[in-house]
Amino acid sequence: xxxxxxIASNLVKGPVPGDAAGGGTGGGSDPESDAELVSRSQxxxxxxxxxxxxxxxxxxxxxxxxxxxxxxxxWDLAQEVFVKxxxxxxxxxxRARFSTWMYRITHNVVYDWMRxxxxxxxxxxxxxxxxxxxxxxxxxxxxAHGARPDEALVQAELxxxxxxxxxxxxxxxxxxxxxxxxxxxxxxxxxxxxxxxxGTVMSRLFYARKKLQTLLTRTHxxxx
Amino acid sequence: xxxxxxxxxxxxxxxxxxxxxxPGKDEIGTVKTELIFGTDGELEALxxxxxxxRGAELERLRKSKNIPKFKLFARLGSDTQxxxxxxxxxxxxxxxxxxxxxxxxxQGVVGNKLRMDLELWQKKEMVMRADPTLDRGERVxxxxxxxxxxxxxxxxxxxxxxDK
Amino acid sequence: xxxxxxxxxxxxxxxxxxxxxxxxxxxxxxxxHPELQREREEYVKLREDLQATIPAxxxxxYPDFFNxxxxxxxxxxxxSPHAGPGGKTGLSRLWNWWMVPAGLAALLAAFMAGTLLNxxxxxxxxxxxxxxxxxxxxxxxxxxxxxxxxxxxIVLTGLADLPDENLIGWGGGSHSERPGLLISAFETY
Numbered sequence: 001x002x003x004x005x006x007i008a009s010n011l012v013k014g015p016v017p018g019d020a021a022g023g024g025t026g027g028g029s030d031p032e033s034d035a036e037l038v039s040r041s042q043x044x045x046x047x048x049x050x051x052x053x054x055x056x057x058x059x060x061x062x063x064x065x066x067x068x069x070x071x072x073x074x075w076d077l078a079q080e081v082f083v084k085x086x087x088x089x090x091x092x093x094x095r096a097r098f099s100t101w102m103y104r105i106t107h108n109v110v111y112d113w114m115r116x117x118x119x120x121x122x123x124x125x126x127x128x129x130x131x132x133x134x135x136x137x138x139x140x141x142x143x144a145h146g147a148r149p150d151e152a153l154v155q156a157e158l159x160x161x162x163x164x165x166x167x168x169x170x171x172x173x174x175x176x177x178x179x180x181x182x183x184x185x186x187x188x189x190x191x192x193x194x195x196x197x198x199g200t201v202m203s204r205l206f207y208a209r210k211k212l213q214t215l216l217t218r219t220h221x222x223x224x
Numbered sequence: 225x226x227x228x229x230x231x232x233x234x235x236x237x238x239x240x241x242x243x244x245x246x247p248g249k250d251e252i253g254t255v256k257t258e259l260i261f262g263t264d265g266e267l268e269a270l271x272x273x274x275x276x277x278r279g280a281e282l283e284r285l286r287k288s289k290n291i292p293k294f295k296l297f298a299r300l301g302s303d304t305q306x307x308x309x310x311x312x313x314x315x316x317x318x319x320x321x322x323x324x325x326x327x328x329x330x331q332g333v334v335g336n337k338l339r340m341d342l343e344l345w346q347k348k349e350m351v352m353r354a355d356p357t358l359d360r361g362e363r364v365x366x367x368x369x370x371x372x373x374x375x376x377x378x379x380x381x382x383x384x385x386x387d388k
Numbered sequence: 389x390x391x392x393x394x395x396x397x398x399x400x401x402x403x404x405x406x407x408x409x410x411x412x413x414x415x416x417x418x419x420x421h422p423e424l425q426r427e428r429e430e431y432v433k434l435r436e437d438l439q440a441t442i443p444a445x446x447x448x449x450y451p452d453f454f455n456x457x458x459x460x461x462x463x464x465x466x467x468s469p470h471a472g473p474g475g476k477t478g479l480s481r482l483w484n485w486w487m488v489p490a491g492l493a494a495l496l497a498a499f500m501a502g503t504l505l506n507x508x509x510x511x512x513x514x515x516x517x518x519x520x521x522x523x524x525x526x527x528x529x530x531x532x533x534x535x536x537x538x539x540x541x542i543v544l545t546g547l548a549d550l551p552d553e554n555l556i557g558w559g560g561g562s563h564s565e566r567p568g569l570l571i572s573a574f575e576t577y
Contacts, residue, residue: 046459053455058445065446072350075448076312079458086462116310159441166442181435182442199392206395209402209431216434287536290543323550331461339460344544351547352529354520355460356540363539364518371550 034098042089049089053082056099059183060106066178067110069167081109103185103193107175114171165215173208180205251306253338253385257326258302259317260285262294263374274298291367292375304383307338317378322347324368326380336360338385344368344378358382389417402428453521460519518542 037055040048060081065074084105092101166174172194179185179193190201260277262285267276277285277297285291303315312329316322325345332339337359344352344366356364360382368376389397397414400406406414418424448454518540522529527546534541 046462049462050455050459053458054451057451057454058447061448062443062446066442071449075454078448079454079461082458083461155441158437162438162441177438178442181438182444184444199396202396202399203392206399209399209434213427213431213434217430284537288534288541289536290532290534290541291537346548346550350523351527352520352522352542352544354518354529354531354542355457356518356531356542363537365534365537365539365541367541367543369544369547369550372552376550 035094038089038092038098039094041086042092049086052085052098056102057082059099060102063103063106063178063183064110066166066182067171067175068113069163073113077109077113081106084109097189100185100189100192103179103183103189104195107193107195110175111171161216165212168215169208169211173204173211176201176204177208177212249311250309251386252309252330252333253307254304254383255307255313255315255328255340256302256304256381256383257315257317258379258381259300259324260297260377260379261300261371261374262292262297262377263372264295265373267296267298270298270300274300291365291377294374297377307340307385312341315380324376324378326378328380331355333385336385338382340382342380356380360385389413398424402431450521450523456519 034052034055037048037052041052057078061074061078064077064081065071068074068077081102085102088105092098166177169177175194176190179190180187185193187198187201187205191198194201261270261274263270267274275298277299282297285297286293301318303317303319305313305315307313307328307330309330312327314325314327316325318324323346327341327343327345329341330338331341337357339355339357342354342356342364343350346369352366354364354366358364358381363379363381366378366380368378370376394414394417397406397410398417400410401414401418518531520529520531520542522544524546527544529545530543532541532543
């Protein structure tokens, strides 16, 4: 039976509003509402979990897609994240922030996937592991990410440039930048997600920003 | 004696490490994918590798209300591949051709049955995704695209499934 | 000031999150490197561009199917030993050999009560029915249990015809690079 006749809807909800520098809270999610849904889910209420999925799938999918740059894999990995979330819900402590915990699971799923791909491919996992050809092939399975008719050419060019620069960062730097600048997480939250110290987060941010600036300026300067 | 024991231990440890390297690559079963063509044309036109279906399997196809009626059904090719515990694998029933491909990935084993994520690809486009549950020996048929006045049918069979 | 401390302060300075004490601590560095102001301005612009182009939220393709497919995975996972929420009852603690009859009866009663009072807490039986989905809206997909074939038939209507030259004559080639993700497979050919 055909249960899902769905017109593909790649809704882009845009960047986190407000000042990510000062008050980024991983924004968008209402902590009280999450707590209620989590509590009900922990009691086995699947409809509450379904609501949690609907609420957070956009962030999870965006984070994964921004890391792996392949829509088909991102879809599968996002599924894996939520299966793990469901299985681990009994261990989730109510006082913790659900979105941070969810990002942590996302981080683990993405890095497991990257490790598996490293095993499969010849050579080291480096900044350029994401082969452009692979991205193009995968993207045909779903509506192309960039094919929005309302997008100005300039915007498209800018995004291409920025995505290209992000891809040249190593995964840790890329993830740190995405979590801070795009998802708006605090330094402590990023440390929790990436299972490292705040000092490491600061250092990664420092070097990732420098590298991005170098990559995106017209003339290349030697990295300091 | 000590040296041989060390060597033996080293071999055993190495073997264990190699086997344990990625449990996702464990083969938990096999899937056979066949490409069947229903046509009112002649078998000879399909080339030497095409084999006409006969006997019970032909009777079942003819009886089915879901399979269009054709003068003959021929198998154009098949591909048997392992099911990997943690990876998507793929089959190309026509060797060297991207025209029709199938991917499959296990989702769960319940009793003797395996639920799989199954995708049908036409060249570089995924055209269908399904999640059939199959017992050993069971099949799923996919009524595929039309071609040369006939119809392509993709048959996927769970050939074997390892016990847990 | 050691390098780690400098990096930490500069990062916070870029974000505008320095306290007044920390700013005082960083002042000598800023005074000695006037280009840092320009770098900060450039980075603020870069961050704006990042936020304008890289989405923080992106609905996965076929979002309804995403949830439905996940539900099927989850209910399959619920049957594993490390089940998710709602799979156990506290009465299982009474499972001692000398309380077998009482435990069994209590377990049965709890199960019945749980099912009646909160049906959603008990995962539904794993349905053998096949869900099927076609991403192209011009294609209809349906899974049918075919008694004559003794198999499930997935009927796809509206698929693009395969061009004439696509199949015969493509022989040869080998399935190398196994195992692999689909993407690897295409690269092989």
